[in-house]
Amino acid sequence: MSFLWHLNNNLKIADTKLDVAEVRSKADKAGRRAAASMESVERLTLVLRAMWELLSENTTLTEADLEARVKSIDLRDGRLDAKYRPEMKPFVCRSCGNMVHPSRTHCQFCGAEIVDGADPFNKVQAP
């Protein structure tokens, strides 16, 4: 009886150790994803700050103009929620005229580099 009780407890302890290892692994992965997201946000913030400084120094645009445009873009999806959700519409390749998926960097038909459809924020890379 005592042997079986100890055996059962040892099996439960082993299962618990496996569960803890799995939870640690998932937490580590979530932490790495969160760190990558923060790096992306920091890059975007850097580009936005540079763009705003260039605009405000070289034009007559004001912060009120900026706030109005932010609100206008925010409302494009019908909701004022401080989020940007662009539609994923295909666009026309300037080289061959075929439709190209917006996620592509090159036309899948002629191989031309997609410049106009590329998101400039994606061109900034960590040094």
Ligand SMILES: [Zn+2]
């Ligand atoms: Zn093309």
